[in-house]
Amino acid sequence: MDYRVIKNNDLFLTTDHYGDITGAGSQNGLYMKDTRFLSKMELTLNGKRPLLLSSAADENFVARIRLTNEHEEEGGKVKLWRESVELIRERFIYGEVLYETISMTNFSTKPLSFDLSLSFEADFSDMFLVRGFQPAEELGRVTERKMDKTEWHASYLGVDGVRRDTDITWDAEADSITELGDIGFAVKLAPTETRRITFTVIPSVDGIRPITNPRDIALAELQGMYERWNEQSPKIESDSPVLSRLYDRGVQDLRVLLTDFGHGLFPVAGLPWFAVPFGRDSLIAALQMLPLNPDVARGTLEMMAAYQGTELNPWKDEQPGKIMHELRSGELSRSGQVPFAPYYGSIDSTPLFIVLAAEHAHWTGDTETISRLMPNIEKALAWIDEFGDRDKDGMVEYYQESSKGIANQGWKDSADSVVHDNGEFAAAPIALVEVQGYIYQAKSRLAPVVERLGHHELAERLRTEAENLRQKFDGAFWMPDEQFYAIALDANKDQVHSVTSNPGHLLMSDIVPKEKAQLVAHRLVGDDMFGGYGIRTMSSGSTGYNPMSYHDGSVWPHDNSIILLGMSRKGLKEEASTVVSGLLKAAEHFEYSRLPELFCGYDDTIGYPVSYPVACSPQAWAAGTSVSIIQAMLGLHPDALNRTIRLDPFLPRGINHLTVRDMPVADGRISVLLRRKDGSESIKVDVLDNSSGCRIEFR
The missing domain is CATH 2.70.98.40 (Glycoside hydrolase, family 65, N-terminal domain)
Incomplete structure (x- = not known):
């Protein structure tokens, strides 16, 4: 810095x-x-x-x-x-x-x-x-x-x-x-x-x-104020000093990035340039923070609902029901010289809004928040089916309408981030692979929540739509020659033949068949995708790869964290352990053990991670990665609606014990001790405290 x-x-x-x-x-x-x-x-x-x-x-x-x-x-x-x-x-x-x-x-x-x-x-x-x-x-x-x-x-x-x-x-x-x-x-x-x-x-x-x-x-x-935050936050103890430093730094950084815009605590994207409400960034950060402070998810959902799109406004890439991308309040935005008050050019904010709502309910058992937000959720679902899928092919695509908007509207929003193997940039409308996974997760995870609220017809429709998407998805995106998924489909419905980190997000959604999930995870930690400090955004063997780029070969901690949570959900512990070890090795080299927004994707043979010159630090979803690492190591996946908590833990190489105390789940908190048995790969799990009201199951 x-x-x-x-x-x-x-x-x-x-x-x-x-x-x-x-x-x-x-x-x-x-x-x-x-x-x-x-x-x-x-x-x-x-x-x-x-x-x-x-x-x-x-x-x-x-x-x-x-x-x-x-x-x-x-x-x-x-x-x-x-x-x-x-x-x-x-x-x-x-x-x-x-x-x-x-x-x-x-x-x-x-x-x-x-x-x-x-x-x-x-x-x-x-x-x-x-x-x-x-x-x-x-x-x-x-x-x-x-x-x-x-x-x-x-x-x-x-x-x-x-x-x-x-x-x-x-x-x-x-x-x-x-x-x-x-x-x-x-x-x-x-x-x-x-x-x-x-x-x-x-x-x-x-x-x-x-x-x-x-x-x-x-x-x-x-x-x-900070003492109260620290008292209420879960604590960890480990024989890995860098893990402890990384987690403690992440908890502090997340607190400083919280802002109350009138709807509760809300994570802004990052400092210095993005200390404002974002759609995708803030929703993902709140999702990462569920094991830290689930109340942040409520504040984030309320904020997004307050600024949900209400009209057709091409200047702002706005449609009814759409969740915003970014809210600015400076002179240029307020006077209409830029379309950011707010701007809606994000293809993933809307499904992620539903994902966060559903995952918050599964984590906490709180269905009242879903009930209160049902009008907004239904509008978001309608946007997905109507404006998100304008050609009615079952996939959601983006297309820039605003003359001063953003061309690529996924999380990799730089102009060169979706590139064919011949070097040509993909033409819009573009269907991103991870967005289809978000939509599947949104509908499949929301269905049991709304069913609990008595919306049986909606629940059945969501399950049917999710299954229809799952059946279409694999044939559209799978690249047999790479044994991997394409990053996107272009305007001609042709695959954008690049190997990138985007398909790793699918592991969190359950849209991927088990055998292909294993192939995806294995490729993500292969030499072309994993340089030793984390999963790269693009394979070193793909056209467009550049380790110094913003999205075509760099390493983004939050990207790794989403993949890591998916690996944990799928029980892919060896691959998850590799990712955690890489991120910890990277954190050792950054000031205060703070993972930045991104860093360059060079191999670890250099001896240190190479900084990206204008990366935000602290940055919310980079800070949230520290919490995701702890959740993944615990293999913690609550089902508070059915009063169960699943634990499927692992310890990365070089770490022999981890204690997590007072993690909020369901109606209370849990404390867990993981210990490696006599230097083996086997993990002994002790539940030290459980006031959650849930039964703990071990996978």
């Missing part, structure tokens, strides 16, 4: 390792609602940038940067001896307010005098502009800048008619100020003396300002 990031709710800050936002050309900043409310924040000591000692943001919600001064002489005399001043920048976000305290300590033996300066600016740029979008229309303007010795203010009026403000206050009078936003303090420190200045940055929209608490109270409340 070449940046430092902290977040709370809908506000996040990215800086360089010094803690600065360096102004022109930098993409760092303080962001809320897709707007940059702080575009410059630079600290200098005697006009010079301090020297960096350490920079840490391992807690996600608090960052600490430690700095010192360089040596200065003036007229042949020492002005400031090197490393005599320690500067500590501690910052956190709470209540959508940024707090930063700068502590200055004199570690020399003499009194010191120096000038501390901070420079601020707010450009109120839309996130799309920061990332390089070129608008065709005029934008708003900064209407006011003002400052005094304890406050700095800027105001912006957008073309969307929204007023945006940034207010900065500090608790010590400045000794100098300029119209450009430069604030100076003449600091004098006796030996061992420490002085602190606290800055508070308050972004607001249309005059609605967040509540500002005293700094110490805000920090205590923030720490309490």
Whole structure:
């Protein structure tokens, strides 16, 4: 990570390792609602940038940067001896307010005098502009800048008619100020003396300002929030330090990525560029989080239902019943210059909405949520059959209608991700292989839930439709020469003859016959698909393979996690063990043992995983992979509706025991201990606690 990031709710800050936002050309900043409310924040000591000692943001919600001064002489005399001043920048976000305290300590033996300066600016740029979008229309303007010795203010009026403000206050009078936003303090420190200045940055929209608490109270409340999260989260113990670190990091990252948009806790996609509601990403992250916190699934479903498509709107790729792809709230989206308020160009969000609803019911036994969401679920089912399958061939396809939308509308949404073996990109409408699996899973898993609610006719129809899809699916997608499934069917219903990770998602859905599931799993951990750190997105033997690409040879942890859950469901333990071992080996090399959004797909003969240059980190479904690994190792598959829990565990090579405590299932929690028997492959399972109200069965 070449940046430092902290977040709370809908506000996040990215800086360089010094803690600065360096102004022109930098993409760092303080962001809320897709707007940059702080575009410059630079600290200098005697006009010079301090020297960096350490920079840490391992807690996600608090960052600490430690700095010192360089040596200065003036007229042949020492002005400031090197490393005599320690500067500590501690910052956190709470209540959508940024707090930063700068502590200055004199570690020399003499009194010191120096000038501390901070420079601020707010450009109120839309996130799309920061990332390089070129608008065709005029934008708003900064209407006011003002400052005094304890406050700095800027105001912006957008073309969307929204007023945006940034207010900065500090608790010590400045000794100098300029119209450009430069604030100076003449600091004098006796030996061992420490002085602190606290800055508070308050972004607001249309005059609605967040509540500002005293700094110490805000920090205590923030720490309490994370302590409660940790207390409520399942704990693991293992003889694998990297597994423990990966899991603990994932749990922390998932918490920082949760935002309440008015419908309950909801996982945004990732930092820094996707701290907004997503369809596919958020639904998959909530699915991964069922063993961690099933309540997140409810908040995610409610949020998706609130923004479900209601009309035919080609500009937004919207149809009635469709679940959104992405919701942006910046100036460009609100003024209609981009179609993202919200945008619906996702072929898999709608079936995944139903999948999450059904799997949440099977995990928790909660049918009330399904009952409440039945109107939305029925609209989503209608969209699948009507708009998802416009040619009525039994497969669901996508086609971009919006001129500024997304061409490829599956999770591999880059322009080159669906490529024939002759190098040509597939022409739309395109039927993706994994999407058919999602639809089968949605209908087959929803059927017993709605039957429990008394919707017998709907349940029977869903089972029939799922079976019809299953019968058509295999002949359409199976590639006999590869003994594997094609990634997609193109506009001519021809197979897109590439070996990719997409068919691995089918293992979770049960659409694949048992013997072919084994073939798929075996190929996924073969040399062409598995480089040692995880399953690649594309085989090294396929046309289009590029280990440095976004979707054609890279490794995505979440992709691996979905495949892993499918392997676990199918009892394919050897292959699952290989995947877990690879991901753990990769995690050892990343900062804080945090798996990023993706990394390059080179073989492990290099000796380390190669980072992808613009991968989000932390990222929700990458963080959720850590939870999926634990679920897969337990072989945990609840059927809370029928009051049973199935365990079919394994331990990867090199791990001899795993204890999982207080995992929420059904009406309570379970705790389980796995131990390898005398170095063999056999696993002894001890259920330490079971308050779920379910009977535990061992496969």
